[in-house]
Amino acid sequence: APFGVRNVKVYWNEVPITAPDGTTALNLLDLSNIRTAEVIKGPSGSIYGAGNGGVINLQSQANPQTGLLTSEWVSGSFGLNKGRFAIAQPIGNGGLEVSIVNQESEGYREHSAVDRTVFQAGGYFPINEKQEIRTQLLISDLDYQIPGALNENQLAEDPRQARPGSVDQNSSISQQAVLATLGHRYRFSKKAENNTSLYLNTNDFENPFILDYKKELGFGYGGRTRFTFDWNLAGKPFRLIAGAEYQQSLTDAQNFGNREGVADTIRFADKLKATQGFLFQQAEWELTEKLLVTLGLSQNFSSFEIDRQIDASGGPTGLQKRTFDPILVPRLAMSYSLNEFSAVRASISSGFSPPTIDEVRTNEGSLNLELEAEKGTNFEVGYRLGKGRFNMDLTAFYFRLKETITTYTNEQGVVLFRNAGSTDQKGIEAAIDYQILEQRNAGLVRGIKWGTAFTGHYFKFKDYQKRENDFSGNQLTGVAPNTLVSTLDFRFSGNVYLNLTHQFTDEIPLNDANTVYQDSFNLMNLRMGFIEPISKKVDVEIYFGVDNLLDELYSLGNDLNPFGGRYYQPAPERNFYFGAKVNFRY
Secondary structure (H helix, E strand, O other): OOOOOOEEEEEEOOOOOOOOOOOEOHHHOHHOOOOOEEEEEEOOOOOOOOOOOOEEEEEEOOOOOOEEEEEEEEEEOOOOEEEEEEEEEEEEOOEEEEEEEEEOOOOOOOOOEEEEEEEEEEEEEEOOOEEEEEEEEEEEEEEEOOOOOOOOHHHHHHHOOOOOOOOOOOOOEEEEEEEEEEEEEEEEHHHEEEEEEEEEEEEEEEEEOOOOEEEEEEEEEEEEEEEEEEEEEEEEEEEEEEEEEEEEEEEEEEEEEEOOOOOEEEEEEEEEEEEEEEEEEEEEEEEOEEEEEHHHHHEEEEEEEEEEEOOOOOOEEEEEEEEEEEEEEEEEEEEEOOOOOOOEEEEEEEEEOOOOOHHHHHOOOOEEEOOOOOOEEEEEEEEEEEOEEEEEEEEEHHHHEOEEEEEEEEEEEEEEEEEEEEEEEEEEEEEEEEEEOOOOOOEEEEEEEEEEEEEEEEEEEEEEEEEOEEEOOOOOOOOOEEEEEEEEEEHHHHEEEEEEEEEEEOOOEOOOOOOOOOOEEEEEEEEEEEEEEEOOOOEEEEEEEEOOOOOOOOOOOOOOHHHHHHOOOOOOOOOEEEEEEEEEEE
């Protein structure tokens, strides 16, 4: 992960899909199945544990209101073909929702093809007025090729080429995963309830790379329970949230030599065990009609075990353990309403991010058990205004991170990690949207909405010395100081819509010395289509779009501090797509 932007925890329908070893296989999900996404920035402090990077809550819970069949197809540049079929079936007061999505693409670059199939089924079963059960099943089959990073000369010669060796060694990832969840909600009364979720998952992972061939077979389980109580304290509304979360994963991991894309002689093999858990409490008290105070606290536990079974190099075998001391993570927040249109807020929160197993156990077989957890404290103030057609949200923050984990690549191309002192992360964020023309039923133009979001991340190394080099005061590697995203949405007669998006990204430092930068770039995307009801039961949507309309040459997902100057992962040039969607209600 880029320096200082790591350990983001992801939840899917109340279930953590971030593994206890700190990794999140987000590409196993298909975004077309996600209904809403909530982003909590920075240390989440209390009810989501101790992570420094924040939380993403993804929601796609089944709740069918009517029988619905949906079929969608998309085709586009670089061999893109995507098909989705979904059915929603009410059953009593609940129901089932099932979907299957397949996406294939040849990719923009040489050796960058993707083939992914995702099956998802969700059930919602109310038992009575007090109880309901929810189920989720996710089966994902993912294969994608890895073209690898290029140096500056290779980028100038042909940005579509793969890194030398990637094709011959079939650098790629094949991953099959199953996630099953069971959720139960119980309302004790109008003022008290409990939500509990349990999950099981399996993961079969293969990764031939230029230097080696990795195989992993994993199994995991966990659960989360949350109690919510509402009552009056000293005559004022008071809410208490308390609960716990626990996760454990077990993995058989083997590293082989790679002989032209085929696993060769075994190099080392480990049995891995990662455990993570925390207790959380959060109190929300409306001291006055205008003032809300939130106090949160979590106690976090984390450990991992690496039991080396084989080491062909003659190194030591046996069990290695690392247990991080339990840590209390607090959060204090206040919100004050200035009037019915606006409010100010302030918060102080702490975070704690242990290294992942992949950061401790590297591809060449070494174990860096001395790697310390990152510890951070965040101070934030904000202002929000919402009046009529105009909305504005302003935020300023200061995040101090200690024992920051940085990444670098050695001469063999192996990604390694190290603690690098502390960082100062100061930032401002502003989001504005305005309904220029309110929705209406007459005229050619039926509605216009404009929005823009600015992010200023002025992050610097505060105390970072590597051998004889002192990088204190340099910009944080991999972070753009300024980003601006603007949208303009039109609605026309005939149910026609047009969406325009522009994104400016400032230059990005690619090494700790700040001697190499990714140039700033402007991206513009366009999507246009119409939605037409054919009958009371059938509606059709036809659309097309253009990504990277300005045909910018830029790199996305750059490698940081790489050996040999291989910084660049060229992103697609101007590309097009076309799609059609049919909904049938029954």
